[in-house]
Amino acid sequence: xKDNTYQAVMSRKNEIMKKAIGIDYATFxxxxxxxxxxxxxxxxxxxxxxxxxxQGETGVGNTPIFELKNLTALARxxxxxxxxxxxxxxxxxxxxxxxxxxxxxxNAVHHAKKLGYKGVIAATSGNYGAAVASQAAMxxxxxxxxxxxxxxxxxxxxxxxxxxxxxEAYGAEVVQLTVGPELFYHFLLLLEETGYFNASLxxxxxxAGVETLGYELSMQMRERVGKDPDVVVCTNAGGGNLTGTAxxxxxxxxxxxxxxxxxxxxxxxxxxxxxQFNKKSFTxxxxxxxxxxxxxxxxxxxxxxxxxxxxxxxRYVTVTQGEVFYMTEALAQIEGLxxxxxxxxxxxxxxxxxxxxxxxxxxxxxxxxYTGAGKHIQPQLSFxxxxxxxxxxxxxxxxIPGVNIILPKHPSMIKAIDLDMEKIRKSVxxxxxxxxxxxxxxxxxxxxxxxxxxxxxxxxxxxxKELDIKF
Amino acid sequence: MQIKKGDWVKVHRxxxxxxxxxxxxxxxxxxxxxxxxxxxxxxxxSELGExxxxxxxxxxxxxxxxxxxxxxxxxxxxxxxxxxLQIGIDLKDILFGGDADER
Numbered sequence: 001x002k003d004n005t006y007q008a009v010m011s012r013k014n015e016i017m018k019k020a021i022g023i024d025y026a027t028f029x030x031x032x033x034x035x036x037x038x039x040x041x042x043x044x045x046x047x048x049x050x051x052x053x054x055q056g057e058t059g060v061g062n063t064p065i066f067e068l069k070n071l072t073a074l075a076r077x078x079x080x081x082x083x084x085x086x087x088x089x090x091x092x093x094x095x096x097x098x099x100x101x102x103x104x105x106x107n108a109v110h111h112a113k114k115l116g117y118k119g120v121i122a123a124t125s126g127n128y129g130a131a132v133a134s135q136a137a138m139x140x141x142x143x144x145x146x147x148x149x150x151x152x153x154x155x156x157x158x159x160x161x162x163x164x165x166x167x168e169a170y171g172a173e174v175v176q177l178t179v180g181p182e183l184f185y186h187f188l189l190l191l192e193e194t195g196y197f198n199a200s201l202x203x204x205x206x207x208a209g210v211e212t213l214g215y216e217l218s219m220q221m222r223e224r225v226g227k228d229p230d231v232v233v234c235t236n237a238g239g240g241n242l243t244g245t246a247x248x249x250x251x252x253x254x255x256x257x258x259x260x261x262x263x264x265x266x267x268x269x270x271x272x273x274x275x276q277f278n279k280k281s282f283t284x285x286x287x288x289x290x291x292x293x294x295x296x297x298x299x300x301x302x303x304x305x306x307x308x309x310x311x312x313x314x315r316y317v318t319v320t321q322g323e324v325f326y327m328t329e330a331l332a333q334i335e336g337l338x339x340x341x342x343x344x345x346x347x348x349x350x351x352x353x354x355x356x357x358x359x360x361x362x363x364x365x366x367x368x369x370y371t372g373a374g375k376h377i378q379p380q381l382s383f384x385x386x387x388x389x390x391x392x393x394x395x396x397x398x399x400i401p402g403v404n405i406i407l408p409k410h411p412s413m414i415k416a417i418d419l420d421m422e423k424i425r426k427s428v429x430x431x432x433x434x435x436x437x438x439x440x441x442x443x444x445x446x447x448x449x450x451x452x453x454x455x456x457x458x459x460x461x462x463x464x465k466e467l468d469i470k471f
Numbered sequence: 472m473q474i475k476k477g478d479w480v481k482v483h484r485x486x487x488x489x490x491x492x493x494x495x496x497x498x499x500x501x502x503x504x505x506x507x508x509x510x511x512x513x514x515x516x517s518e519l520g521e522x523x524x525x526x527x528x529x530x531x532x533x534x535x536x537x538x539x540x541x542x543x544x545x546x547x548x549x550x551x552x553x554x555x556l557q558i559g560i561d562l563k564d565i566l567f568g569g570d571a572d573e574r
Binding site: 005006070073074077119142143144149150152158161162165168171172173174175176177178179180181182185186193194270272273274275276326329330332333334373374376377378379380381382383385386391392393407410411 | 486487491492493495496497499500502503504505506507508509510527528529530531544546547548549550551552554555557558559561562563565566
């Protein structure tokens with residue numbers, strides 16, 4: 001009988017993964033710390049045209065763009081004269097499974113089927129599970145979704161419980177677990193047991209699936225306003241949304257568009273803590289995923305993540321839980337669009353950034369997501385209140401994640417806070433060298449780090465000097 | 472409660488005991504086991520709270536203690552949050568000038 005202890009299964013990780021993804025990641029590895037990212041994307045992903053065809057066959061993509069005229073007017077009322085960019089939103093909630101994640105799933109499930117797998121497994125508590133389940137239903141594969149759902153008291157976030165229902169509605173098996181990183185261990189065991197495909201969020205085909213979003217967005221805006229958007233805001237967690245969108249924008253030639261990442265500020269809350277699990281009101285789109293994945297993408301469930309947001313991000317901001325809840329309500333009340341809430345993280349950021357921009361400029365929020373019982377601001381706030389979180393009006397910046405949720409007393413108080421990009425980029429370098437246990441790097445490694453940080457050689461070598469790494 | 476072979480049930484099982492948990496988990500998480508719930512068709516007659524083998528919807532066999540028969544969903548729209556009501560009122564006042572403007 002196989003040794004299925006935690007240590008034994010984790011030591012079989014690479015072998016299990018190779019069988020479950022069908023990619024030999026070793027072929028893209030360079031000597032030293034780097035790997036050939038573009039080669040990996042080219043040889044294992046799909047071209048834009050192929051992706052559009054694959055997604056089109058299952059009704060994914062080509063979602064509409066709405067101009068948020070009342071929110072724009074509101075932003076202008078809260079701005080200096082002449083400021084307040086036009087705010088647009090791409091209604092990704094219109095995809096078959098209710099979010100942009102259908103784009104990633106369409107490709108992943110198509111790929112699994114092409115390779116002859118009988119089923120797919122994904123480890124996710126979010127919209128991606130529903131997306132994989134929906135695609136598996138369409139393409140006739142079996143599907144298992146592994147979720148981190150409950151704390152040790154058996155209490156589950158209403159949003160995650162709803163995601164489980166949605167996955168089951170599409171015929172998937174849902175395996176629910178309590179809090180802890182060993183979800184990955186159980187996920188590996190399931191892959192081994194079933195021989196199914198690992199529909200990871202972080203494979204080249206999954207990330208490439210989002211490129212169509214960035215490309216479409218550019219084409220639609222050129223038609224609509226005669227130019228590319230000045231700013232695109234992406235809710236950032238694992239980095240795939242931003243990476244794929246930015247790559248799609250580049251493929252469309254929209255190279256002047258500023259790409260902004262936005263996460264909900266959950267500083268101070270530990271993501272693997274049983275006691276803090278239900279103290280947060282966002283299960284994704286927050287800094288607890290956003291920062292670790294931005295500064296070290298290869299912590300994901302594949303050897304080399306295709307989501308590498310720091311290669312593309314121009315600016316990274318945080319907003320508070322209270323600000324996102326407020327904007328979600330605003331979207332319903334003055335725009336007649338009931339969406340979100342987690343996907344509205346980028347909307348809250350865009351509302352703030354629009355006020356820094358000129359009136360003739362254009363900012364676009366690149367996603368929405370479905371809403372409903374459990375996954376809605378009312379049950380989420382109700383759940384928070386039941387868990388002892390104080391909810392009140394005030395200055396959202398006075399918030400303490402896990403203690404209170406402060407709804408802005410006035411929309412002018414919604415303010416995206418810039419994270420220190422230099423510090424984040426330095427962390428990218430630091431994590432790359434430290435996690436590879438090296439004391440010196442080669443010329444090729446430096447070139448890799450230049451790409452990873454989106455900076456120049458001087459920045460990388462300066463950071464390496466600070467870290468006492470020889471080159 | 473009697474459970475018949477073929478009934479749709481939810482079962483519960485401990486995946487890792489506290490001692491078996493990963494070294495990197497925080498202290499509070501280390502104090503509790505890693506638990507799992509999954510649904511399937513009972514493979515034999517049983518009783519609520521008893522251990523049974525189930526066949527999941529994908530055809531896998533799992534074992535665990537039965538915690539629910541014909542498990543359903545109880546998530547909802549929660550309790551009313553009065554603060555949410557105020558947001559729309561405030562925004563319409565800022566944008567359209569309240570009752571004075573009837574658009």
